[in-house]
Amino acid sequence: MWWSSIILGGLWLATLAVAYLLHRRGMRLIALLRRQREAMKVEETRVFDFLHGLGSAFSGKNIRASDLHRLIVEGAARILDANGGALYLVDRTGSTLVPTFLSKGCPPLVNVPKHILQQAEVTPMALDSYLRLHPVNKEDGLLARVWQKQEPLFLPSLAQDGLLVQLQGGSKGKTESVIAAPLSYADQKLGVLALANGPQGRAFTLPDFEVFKSIAEQSAFALYNAIVYSEVNEKKNLDRDLEIARDIQRILLPAASPEVPGFEIAGINVPARQVSGDYYDYLTIDDQHFGVAIADVSGKGVPASLIMAMCRSVLRSQAPHNPSAADALRKVNRQLFPDMKEDMFISMAYAILDHAAGELSFCRAGHDAPLLYSAATGKVVKINPPGMALGIDSGTVFDRLTRNTAVPLEHGDCFILYTDGITEALDENGQEYGLERMNSVVQASAPEGAATVVKRLTDDVRAFCGNQPQNDDITLIVIRKV
Numbered sequence: 259m260w261w262s263s264i265i266l267g268g269l270w271l272a273t274l275a276v277a278y279l280l281h282r283r284g285m286r287l288i289a290l291l292r293r294q295r296e297a298m299k300v301e302e303t304r305v306f307d308f309l310h311g312l313g314s315a316f317s318g319k320n321i322r323a324s325d326l327h328r329l330i331v332e333g334a335a336r337i338l339d340a341n342g343g344a345l346y347l348v349d350r351t352g353s354t355l356v357p358t359f360l361s362k363g364c365p366p367l368v369n370v371p372k373h374i375l376q377q378a379e380v381t382p383m384a385l386d387s388y389l390r391l392h393p394v395n396k397e398d399g400l401l402a403r404v405w406q407k408q409e410p411l412f413l414p415s416l417a418q419d420g421l422l423v424q425l426q427g428g429s430k431g432k433t434e435s436v437i438a439a440p441l442s443y444a445d446q447k448l449g450v451l452a453l454a455n456g457p458q459g460r461a462f463t464l465p466d467f468e469v470f471k472s473i474a475e476q477s478a479f480a481l482y483n484a485i486v487y488s489e490v491n492e493k494k495n496l497d498r499d500l501e502i503a504r505d506i507q508r509i510l511l512p513a514a515s516p517e518v519p520g521f522e523i524a525g526i527n528v529p530a531r532q533v534s535g536d537y538y539d540y541l542t543i544d545d546q547h548f549g550v551a552i553a554d555v556s557g558k559g560v561p562a563s564l565i566m567a568m569c570r571s572v573l574r575s576q577a578p579h580n581p582s583a584a585d586a587l588r589k590v591n592r593q594l595f596p597d598m599k600e601d602m603f604i605s606m607a608y609a610i611l612d613h614a615a616g617e618l619s620f621c622r623a624g625h626d627a628p629l630l631y632s633a634a635t636g637k638v639v640k641i642n643p644p645g646m647a648l649g650i651d652s653g654t655v656f657d658r659l660t661r662n663t664a665v666p667l668e669h670g671d672c673f674i675l676y677t678d679g680i681t682e683a684l685d686e687n688g689q690e691y692g693l694e695r696m697n698s699v700v701q702a703s704a705p706e707g708a709a710t711v712v713k714r715l716t717d718d719v720r721a722f723c724g725n726q727p728q729n730d731d732i733t734l735i736v737i738r739k740v
Contacts, residue, residue, distance in 0.1 A: 323358075323484060323488070324358075324359070326480065326481070326484055327345050327347075327358045327359035328359050330345055330359075330451065330477045330480065330481075331343040331344060331345050331359050331360070331361050331451070332361055333473075334451065334453055334470065334473045334474075334477070335361055335453055337469065337473065338437075338453055338462070338466050338469060338470060338473075339459075339460070340453040340454065340455055340459065340462075341363060341364070341365060341454060341455045341456050341458065341459040342360070342361040342362065342363050342364025342365060342453070342454055343360075343361050343364060343451070343452060343453040343454065344357060344359065344360045344361070344364050344367050344389075344451075344452050344454075345357075345358050345359045345360075345449065345450075345451055346358065346394055346401055346405075346449050346450045346451075346452075347441075347448060347449035347481070348405075348447055348448060348449050349393070352447075353395075353396065354393045354394065354395055355393060355394035355395075355401060355402070355405055355449060355450060356393050356394075357389065357390055357391070357392065357393070357394075358449075360386075360389055360390055364389070364454060365432065365433035365434075365454040365455065365456040366385070366389060366433050366454075367389075367399075367400070367401055367433070367436065367438075367452050367454055368389065368392055368394060368398065368399055368401065369398070369399050370385065370388060370389075371388075374388045394450075400413070400436065400438065401438065401450050401452065404438045404439065404440050404450050404452075405440060405447070405449070405450050407440075408440045408442060408447065409440070410437070410438065410439040410440070410467070410470075410471050410474070411436070411437065411438045411439070412437055412462070412464070412467045413435060413436040413437070414435055414461045414462055414463070415434060415435055415461045432456050432457050433454050433455075433456060434455055434456055434457055434459065434461065435454065435455040435459065435460070435461045435462045436452060436453070436454045436455075436462075437452065437453050437462050437466065437467050437470045438450055438451065438452035438453075439451055439452075439470060439471055439474035440474070441474060441477060441478040441481060442478055443478040443479055443481070443482040444482060446482060448478055448481050448482065448485075449481070451473075451474050451477055453470065510567060510570055511527055511537075511538065511539075512525060512538065512539065512540050515708075515709070516540045516548070518548045518611055518613050519613045520611075520613050520616045520739065520740060521548075521611055521613060521737055521738065521739060521740065522707060522708045522709075522737075522738040522739075522740050523540070523550065523708060523735070523736070523737050523738075524707075524708040524709040524711070524712045524735070524736050525538050525540075525712065525733070525734060525735040525736070526712050526716060526732075526733070526734050527731070527732070527733045528679075528716065528728070528731065528732040528733075529731050530558060530679065530727075530728045530729060530730050530731050530732075531558060531559050534562075534563060534566070534731040534733075535554065535555035535556075535557060535558055535559070535561075535562025535563055535565070535566055535731055536552075536553070536554050536555070536566070536677050536679065536731040536732070536733035537551070537552070537553040537554075537555070537566040537569060537570055537733070538550075538551060538552045538553070538675075538733050538735055539551045539570060539573065539574070541573070541574065541577040541578075542578075543577055543578060543579065543580065543581055543610065544578070544579055544581070546581075546612060546613065546614045546615075547581045547610050547611065547612055547613075548610070548611045548613060549577050549583070549586075549608065549609070549610050549611075550608075550609045550610075550611065550675070550735060550737060551573060551606065551607070551608045551609075552606065552607050552608075552625065552675040552676070552677065552733055552735055553566070553569055553604050553605065553606040553607075553625070553648075554604070554605045554606075554625065554626075554677045554678065554679075554731070554733070555569070555602070555603075555604050556601070556602050556603050556604070557602065558730070558731070561602075565598075565602060565604065566604075568594065568597070569590070569594065569604050569606075569648070572590050572593045572594055573586070573590050573608075576589045576590055576593075581610055581612070582610075582662060583608040583609065583610045583619060583620055583621035583662055584621040584660045584661050584662045586608065586621075587606065587608055587621050587623050587648070587660055588653065588656065588657050588660055590648060591623070591648045591649065591651070591653060591656050591660075592652070592653050594648055594649050595648075595649055595650075595651070595652050595653070598648075598649035602649060603624070603647040603648060603649045603650050604623075604647060604648040604649055605623060605624040605625040605626070605647045605648075606623040606624070606625050606647075606648055607620060607621070607622050607623070607625040607626075607628055607675050608620060608621050608623070609628075609665075609673065609675065609737065611737070616667070616739065617664065617667070618664075618665045618667055618673060618737065618739075619662045619663060619664045619665065620641075620662070620663055620665060620673075621645065621660055621661065621662055621663070622641075622642075622643050622644075622645040622663070623645045623646060623647055623648050623656075623660060624645050624646050624647030624648075624650075625645070625647075625675075625677075626676060626677065626678055626681070627640040627641060627642035628640070628641050628673060628674060628675050628676075629641070629672075629673075629674040629676075629696075629697070629700065630665060630671065630672070630673055630674075631671060631672040631673075631674065631700050631701065631704045632668070632671055633668060633669065633670030633671050633672075633704070633705070634668060634670075634671075636701055637701075638697040638700050638701060641663065641665060641673075643661065643663045644659050644661075645659055645660055646659045646660070667739040668739065669739060669740070670704070670705065670738070670739065670740075671738070671739050672700065672704045672708065672711060672736055672737065672738045672739075673736075673737040673738075674700060674711070674734070674735070674736050674737075675734070675735040675736075675737075676696075676733065676734045676735070677730075677731060677732065677733040677734075678730065679728075679730035679731045679732035679733065680696060680715065680719055680732055680734060681693050681696060682729075682730060683719050683722065683723050683728070683729070683730070683732070684723065684726055684729060685722055685723055685724060685726055686723075686724050686725060686726045691719055691722050691723075695718070695722070696715065699711075699714055699715050699718050700715070702714070703715070704738070707738060708736040708737065708738040709736075711736045711738075712734055712736055715734060716732065716734065719732065
């Protein structure tokens with residue numbers, strides 16, 4: 259049957275045609291899958307390069323913030339084939355986003371005033387300058403929205419979202435598509451990363467958006483680590499500066515006990531921090547008189563140490579050839595007062611030894627009352643004349659309260675000057691060392707000499723405090739008549 263042969267032939271030809279079409283479609287599908295695979299490989303390579311770059315940024319000893327910011331923005335733009343991108347970080351006040359890096363040709367991500375757009379038509383750099391300098395406040399457009407809500411934003415095209423209508427930069431900088439994400443890590447809001455495409459670029463897709471969110475997470479982690487790294491470096495630099503300051507301060511304090519005929523003198527300063535706000539000094543006044551000063555600046559640390567250095571300089575300028583402690587302190591107060599802040603002052607006690615006569619007088623300017631140990635009775639008493647701290651009054655009241663007090667000394671008697679870092683030292687239970695305990699140590703050690711009193715007192719304070727950190731500077735001077 260000839261017609262059955264024709265039908266079979268037709269079916270065979272139809273089968274061949276279908277097979278051919280399926281083959282062609284399969285080849286096209288394979289080619290498409292290959293292209294997609296190649297595109298995925300390229301994208302994976304770009305992402306890997308981006309992550310590798312972030313890691314490399316931390317491999318050196320120094321991380322430049324500007325290099326890291328550029329790496330984040332340009333890396334994200336390269337991975338997603340964006341026209342440009344921008345990184346905005348939160349300022350120190352936490353109230354404003356500041357542009358830290360904008361890639362070249364990045365379309366506007368903030369609202370641009372009309373006069374800037376008009377100026378940009380004549381001077382193209384006007385738009386770039388505005389974008390690079392303009393901070394973002396909490397109510398300022400889409401970047402503020404991302405920052406405040408802490409949610410990523412996907413604006414695929416100008417036609418689909420009215421929020422993009424405001425982001426127009428004139429004929430040279432229209433914004434057609436935007437993706438943005440907040441940068442946060444460890445509960446810290448660091449800023450916002452955004453990519454933008456203009457008319458010459460493509461619209462971002464949802465897969466782009468998913469990749470971008472991952473990039474933002476890694477960028478936030480890198481920025482957080484950069485901040486931590488920077489803070490560690492700053493602390494190291496500060497510690498190094500404080501070490502230098504401590505060495506300088508040691509030079510300003512006495513290096514050894516002085517030799518004064520008829521007297522034995524020993525002193526010590528133990529800072530609570532790297533530098534001390536306490537001060538003590540030995541001053542040669544003339545052939546017959548010798549000065550011993552102790553002071554405590556309000557506050558602690560570097561500010562107190564600077565005031566201490568200033569006080570030392572002024573006292574040293576007034577001490578020579580002036581055997582009156584009160585007169586010297588009046589002059590010191592008049593010089594210091596104009597430069598003292600309202601919340602700062604200096605308490606001081608200044609003793610003058612007349613080694614020719616074997617006598618001691620002193621002036622108390624608001625300082626802790628000195629102690630007098632009597633070798634004859636074994637008792638310790640406070641010598642507590644009136645006085646006002648330096649730097650509080652210009653001189654009207656200070657001069658009236660400031661006067662010299664003579665202290666009678668017999669063989670073996672001790673005159674003890676100290677700061678409240680001793681009496682107010684705390685143990686692990688919050689109990690103060692106190693004056694009574696101090697008096698007991700003085701009574702037990704005074705017969706063995708000034709240096710013994712200093713050593714036993716400081717050792718006893720350390721033993722009393724145990725593991726409790728020292729909370730104030732300790733300074734102690736013992737003058738013993740021999």
